[in-house]
Amino acid sequence: MKRRSFVAGAAASAAAGWLGAGAARAWAAAGETRYDLIVIGAGTAGIPAAIFAAARGARVLMLDAANDIGGTLHLSTGQMSAAGTKLQASLGIRDSASAHFDDVMRISKGTADPELVRLAVDNAATTFDWLTDHGFEALPDHPVLGQGHEPYSQKRYYWGAEGGRSILAVLRRELQPSVDQGRVDVSLSTPVTALLTDDAGDIEAVRVKSGLAETVFRGRHVLLACGGYVSNPQLFERLSGVRDYGDNGYPYSQGAGIELGMSVGGFVRGRENYLSNFGSILADDQFPAKMFARFVVIPQQRQPWEIFVNARGERFIREDEPSFDKREMSLLSQPDLRYWIVFDEEILTAAPPGVGGFSREEIREAFDAHTWFIKADTLPELAAKAGIEVAGLQRSVEDYNRGVTERRDRLGREHLPKKIVKAPFYAIRHQGHSTTSTVGLAVNGALNVVRARGEPVRNLYAAGELLGAGQLMGQSFVGGMMVTPAMTFGRLLGQRLPIGGVHA
């Protein structure tokens, strides 16, 4: 069989179903070879684990349900945070892992897991330096303090021109030699369906499915790196406790790792940390729905001319609230994570267009084309059409208009350019939704999956989103605290697992 190149990417691998000559060997050897490490999921966490374990001489098998490696890196913005990097030093930025730790705990209001956060930030710079040493290029003006999330106290936030794909390009390149040399076997379109244990409860093997065939691979260590559950609406609702409104995750993020971990006694944690983003205009009401557009609700980018109301017609946050976290937290207590952005004709005419990427004319056209854009001649009619309580909306608009006249807003809003008085009136519906999974499999500080009483499943590890966004970010969104920890934990496991007598 000819060796295939990872660099060729999805097209070649999709056709083959496999990557690397080792994959054929893997099947031939199924049941015979005992791998040092089986990595379930060739994504953000899994690929670094395979690269670093192979570099120590380990025999690695990496299995993925998809027909390409990369996982969520194909979609991710790929924003990373790391303190004490070579890039920072070259720019004269003095930073430290402990300052990074303090920021994560401050932004998460103390809700993140300090042990895992410490492990992630203490080792983030080495991960980031490794990436840049191997060809990753951050955007020219990076690092920055923040974007789209609460800012850090120091510039330690970076990403590449192609987001997650800029990272994946490096990982592909660095994995390929290990595949060529037969140290890593990669098998695509091969979902793992079960973990098999011995009498002691240790993991002995994994069962995989490929087409109609089922095969068993034996391994000394098994790493669950198969991502979150954001594309599994049933599991999402069961674990997060809210409906899965948005469809913007990696399709293979089905929560398989959670099911696999729980099948051998693992348990999940972090439901209390659920947080949605501050909402988007989705394609329709068929949830989970794709994103249609986003109103610019970040006052640092566009000051609000409109008001935000919930289904009761109540304003629930000053619309020019500068804190990302306060805005996101305020949406949590609104019915169905839903609100409407309400304005009138004068505002539509005078304000900078509010829907990202839309001209004023395109916004006007959307009121004839999309059911979440609602237009009416009176406020009561607008409320009725939108599904907002009529009296509530009228009260809120009167109250807001009084605040504009008196230059004093009840919620403390400072940007008060215009009253809402002139028909037609407009409302654009917004829906809070998630791109990541909050709840995750419980692990200890060595990333060992643990059972309910705290004892580890000796040779089973987990890394990446499978740990739950709520562990590394708590009930908040902390910039770069998913991609960087995923890669870092994968790397650390690859470097530290006791393999063939080789210990880091």
Ligand SMILES: Cc1cc2nc3c(=O)[nH]c(=O)nc-3n(C[C@H](O)[C@H](O)[C@H](O)COP(=O)(O)OP(=O)(O)OC[C@H]3O[C@@H](n4cnc5c(N)ncnc54)[C@H](O)[C@@H]3O)c2cc1C
């Ligand atoms: C749109 C978007 C933007 C984001 N932006 C950022 C950002 O800027 N910064 C940040 O820090 N985080 C961001 N995130 C989150 C971050 O990208 C993810 O949390 C992270 O990439 C997940 O890494 P992972 O290794 O856990 O999973 P993945 O990278 O998804 O890898 C998991 C792999 O497991 C495979 N798999 C699944 N089930 C099985 C199975 N049964 N058997 C075998 N293989 C299986 C999948 O196919 C996949 O390849 C974003 C997420 C999204 C969706």
